[in-house]
Amino acid sequence: MRILRILHALQSVVGHRTEDTFPERAQPVEFVEGEGDSPRAVFVQRTGIARKILEDPIFEQMRFLDDYLALCDPQQTGWIRYFMDHNPEFLNGEAHRNQSRLLRPELARCVRRMDAVPPGEVVALVDEVLASEGPSTFAIARKVTAHLFGCCLQEVSGTGVTVDEEVLFGVDIFLPFPRPAHLHRCHERVEAYLAAVRRIREPGPAELLLLLTLLMMGTAPTVAAVNWAANRWLRHATLGASPGAPEPEVDFSLAPTSFVMRRCTQDTVVESHPFRRGDVVYLFLGEASGCPLHRLNSLPFGAGRHTCSGQPLSRRMLELAHAGFRGARGDWSRVQASGVVPGRSSAFVKFEGTA
Ligand code: HEM
Numbered sequence: 001m002r003i004l005r006i007l008h009a010l011q012s013v014v015g016h017r018t019e020d021t022f023p024e025r026a027q028p029v030e031f032v033e034g035e036g037d038s039p040r041a042v043f044v045q046r047t048g049i050a051r052k053i054l055e056d057p058i059f060e061q062m063r064f065l066d067d068y069l070a071l072c073d074p075q076q077t078g079w080i081r082y083f084m085d086h087n088p089e090f091l092n093g094e095a096h097r098n099q100s101r102l103l104r105p106e107l108a109r110c111v112r113r114m115d116a117v118p119p120g121e122v123v124a125l126v127d128e129v130l131a132s133e134g135p136s137t138f139a140i141a142r143k144v145t146a147h148l149f150g151c152c153l154q155e156v157s158g159t160g161v162t163v164d165e166e167v168l169f170g171v172d173i174f175l176p177f178p179r180p181a182h183l184h185r186c187h188e189r190v191e192a193y194l195a196a197v198r199r200i201r202e203p204g205p206a207e208l209l210l211l212l213t214l215l216m217m218g219t220a221p222t223v224a225a226v227n228w229a230a231n232r233w234l235r236h237a238t239l240g241a242s243p244g245a246p247e248p249e250v251d252f253s254l255a256p257t258s259f260v261m262r263r264c265t266q267d268t269v270v271e272s273h274p275f276r277r278g279d280v281v282y283l284f285l286g287e288a289s290g291c292p293l294h295r296l297n298s299l300p301f302g303a304g305r306h307t308c309s310g311q312p313l314s315r316r317m318l319e320l321a322h323a324g325f326r327g328a329r330g331d332w333s334r335v336q337a338s339g340v341v342p343g344r345s346s347a348f349v350k351f352e353g354t355a
Contacts, residue, residue, distance in 0.1 A: 002035045003177060007345055009043050010176060013284055014258045015343040019228050019351075022286040029273045039263075039278040047297045049271050050283040054304035056270070059262040059281060060092050061306060065173060065183075072180045079190040080173055080183055083212045086205075089306065099209070100309060106156060106210040107313055113155040114148065114316040122147070122324030130330025137234055138338035138353050141227035142169065144324055148317045149219055153193075156210050159200045167193045168219050174347035176261075176282075190215055213310070220348040222314050224256035226321045227338060227351040233325040237332035247326065250318045252300040255286040256349050260302055 009032060016023040025045040032041040044050045053059045063084055069077055084090045088100045125147055129140045146168055153163050167189040175182070194211065197203060203211060232248040264279040275281070286298040301308035308314075338351040 002032065002038060002041075005032050006041045007177065009041070010259070010282065010345045011343060013043070013045065014345055017258060017286075017340055017349060019231060019340050019349070020254050022284065022288045024288040028271075039280050040276060042264075042275065042279050042281045044281060044283045045287060047285065047287050047299050049273065050285065051299060051303045052270050053262060053281060053283060054260070054299070054302060054306070056268075056304075058265055058268050059275075060265050061090055061096070062261060062263040062280065063090055064176065064261050064280075065178070068178050068180065068183060072183050076184040077187050079187050079194070079212065080216075083173075083216055086209050087213055087217070088309065089217065096305065102206045103209055103213065103309060106206050107309060109155060110152040110210070110214075110313050111316050113151055114313065114320060117148065117151060117320055119320060119323035119327060122320050123327035123329075126324040126328040127330045130328060130332065130335065134336070135334055136336040136338050136353075137227055137230035138351050140230045140335070141223050141321075141338075141351065144321050145219060145223040145226050145317070148320060149214055149222070152214055152313075153211060156207050156214070157197045157201065157203055158207070159197050161193070161196045161200065163193055164189075167215065169223060171215050172220055172346055172348065173216055174220070174257075176345055176347075186216075218310055218314075220346075220350075221256035222317055224349045224351060225252060225254065225314065225318055228254045228256070229318060229321055230325065231337050233322075234332055234335050234337055248322070250315065250322055252315075252318070253298050254349070255298045255300040257285055257300070257302075257347055258349060259284045259347055260306075 009030060013023060013025065028046040028049060030043045030045065034040045044053060065080065065084065069081060074081070086099055088096050088103065091099055122144060125143050126140055129135050129143050132139070142165065146165055149168055150163055154160060171186045171189050173183065173186055190212065193215070229248060236245065236248055259282050262281045262283065264275045264277055264281060266277050268275050285300060285302065301311050338353070341350045341352050344350055
């Protein structure tokens with residue numbers, strides 16, 4: 001019953017998002033009381049309050065998947081457990097600092113790899129989709145994102161192993177209430193890719209961590225950001241074709257990650273809202289405030305200690321995607337715009353696959 005109320009509260013925001021708006025919410029903060037031993041769930045619907053919480057050490061990262069992993073076969077979820085034990089996203093304090101330090105040079109390697117991608121390579125990919133049967137912005141976004149992540153994975157793994165699109169786009173562990181079968185499938189996809197890599201070369205600990213990070217938390221927000229950019233270029237190339245209309249620019253204000261979670265470690269008050277020790281807090285990263293500049297208030301990369309460390313990499317990827325859209329010579333008029341799939345409770349925005 002309580003899970004249904006939490007799902008309903010999440011979906012009433014996430015499920016009604018469009019690509020660049022959040023639904024209007026009257027309450028800045030909403031509470032769902034726990035039943036028995038279960039903690040209270042709190043939904044923070046103002047980004048100003050969310051920022052304060054993300055910057056406050058009283059609110060800790062939490063391993064939100066633990067209860068669901070307890071229902072799964074450990075062998076069939078090994079990579080998810082490994083990821084949660086090693087990725088800074090799930091860690092606090094010293095462990096968080098150590099793993100962030102480990103990841104940083106590997107992420108910088110990926111940024112350098114992106115610097116070496118000729119924009120013409122991306123232009124050719126966009127033109128290939130534009131010339132295909134029934135092109136859509138979803139197909140363009142997947143093609144471009146798969147290519148750029150493929151380059152990063154090959155760089156970090158030190159192998160030429162190619163990655164299946166099912167692995168790249170079919171691994172989403174950031175669901176508030178995942179089914180065991182879904183977690184097993186995510187593990188199997190990661191395992192299939194890593195087994196192919198390890199047959200050629202054993203990645204070091206930092207390399208392994210980044211390979212998992214690219215697959216488990218890099219592709220999902222990036223492909224959404226690229227899809228959003230493709231939609232804007234489609235409008236520019238077709239509707240907004242008035243001479244001199246400014247070209248779309250790299251812009252992350254969409255917030256492809258709809259929410260993040262924290263646990264409150266001691267009773268406290270934030271902007272007059274009382275939080276209790278043990279509260280599980282869902283923080284939305286965008287809001288409809290009625291202000292025309294509301295997008296400037298969104299927190300696409302989070303805030304505080306856990307601010308996204310992949311930000312420079314995703315910015316470089318988006319720059320390449322824009323170069324591809326700008327340089328494409330194909331016909332945009334046949335392209336179908338893909339909108340956000342309604343009703344999903346994943347932390348990541350998903351676009352409709354119309355192709
Ligand atoms: C448009 C693309 C991206 C968006 C919008 C995005 C968004 C976010 C957000 C909101 C967080 C904060 C999570 C929290 O507070 O719990 C985060 C954390 C993180 N992201 Fe990203 N992300 C993107 C791409 C990437 C990429 C490409 C990578 C690396 C491959 C990456 C790696 C990470 C890591 C490691 C963290 C955890 C940082 C920490 O806890 O210190 N992200 N991301």
